[in-house]
Amino acid sequence: MENLDNQKRRLFLQKIMQGVGYGAFGIIAWSSYLSQSQAKSIFLRPPGALSEKKFVSTCIRSGMCVQACPYDALKLSTISDNISIGTPYFIPREEACHLCPDIPCANACPTQALDLQSFIADNKSSINNARMGLATINTATCLAYLGLQCTMCIRACPLADTAIVLHSERNPRTDMHAFLKPVVVPDYCTGCGMCERACPTKVASIRVLPLSISSGDIGEHYIVGWRDEDEGRLDNVSTDVTLERTKRNEKSALDNVNDTDGILKGLYDE
């Protein structure tokens, strides 16, 4: 009888440990997939998307933005896309964002993961306030930088002459032509990707990268002296700075080398 009870207890404990084993295996596999999904890969979110971390937790994966997009630019990621599964993205080279003035995608979003508030600046809502990414130009392959008169990107740009401007420069190679170099103005670029879609080189020479990758930040420690608001930051800086110096060792270097009372002393004791 006692033996039977013992056997039962063993079986019971074994079952529990089996459960723990399967549970641990499952949770580890699941967790590693989740953390893998947070690895940064380069793709563009629809206009108005919250910061990536917030977006992933707020997006309910309804796909309503994808359905609302009149140009079928938006796609919903699948398990093989290396993007948090079921969330919207677009690839400019295939179809760029057309910057619809009525923003159907963000209006369709039930959870405000595409935030309508983000389009408001100066009390006016405009799709031009969207910041999906920033166009960056590879000057080594851009036809205009090679000397051809291309202008494809600026013609495609919905904010031509604002978000992309042309700089004309003398071409010293021929000495009789001008470069018409496109330059992206980060303050106005919406990241819609129209330029990337239009670029005639085999792989686009102007590419939209997510802001987390392409945007810089000047930081607090530089002051642009010729901008009044930046220079103004210096007004309230306190000037009485006290420096704390580490006290110098009063012994000479030789004393330290031949140290028998100092740090090495302990070694010889006992």
Place this chain on the structure above:
Amino acid sequence: MMSNFLYRHRYYISRRLLQITILTLYFGANAYGWKIAVGDLSSSLIFNFIPLSDPFATLQMFFAGAIIATDVLIGVGIILFIYGVIGGRFFCSWVCPVNIITETALWLRRVLNLQEKENAIAFSKNIRYWVIIVSLGLSFIFSLTAFDMISPIGIAHRGIIFGFGFGWFFLLAIFLFDLFSQRYGWCGHICPLGGFNAIIGKYSLVKVVHDKERCLYSMECFKVCPEIQVLDMVGKKSKAITGAECIKCGHCIEVCPNDAFKVSIVSLAEQIKG
């Protein structure tokens, strides 16, 4: 003969029709711009007016630290009401596309006589409730909706509406798991959405009721029922099937040779009394 076949499979056929209709409406919304049901099973908009949202996904979003929009909360409220009246696992057998896969596996298991084989590992029917807790925990840790990231339900319905990628492979894995490893393994043991819906619909008004007087002890219902544990009263007592895990698939009603089961509305007081 034919009408007899239709009658004997009336619930099965209605369920498949509803599942396919719902997916077709979603598909049409994406492909042709229909406005009847826009979105997918996580969150959608019916007739451009009524919002619906999955309560479990929303709870995960809450744990992930997201701010829940009003539309979503209204959608959750509507779903909770519907599940509270007709039963949460109604979703599992009448709407969820994975049900088609797992029930096919269940049927094949029966046809190929696999179900009587001894299982190497017997999964507990309560794993799903633990998976709910783990889902919420992982949602909190990784601040994303943990179960929706791996949900085969999401993979299946989004796959049909928006395109699969490699998602179909996951569905194949579930089919094989259900066919060879565990009887009704995914839906009946692991799926936390099913568990969550079961909790919501525990005291739903619509129930299948068993009549002991008519029972012939043929055991046909036990052969087909995907959640056998809810049939504990069969042949012993005339009462409603109050087990929360009943998916209301109507299989028992169809196979019973003497109509010992029927659908009925059972008041809360009656359910608690037992």
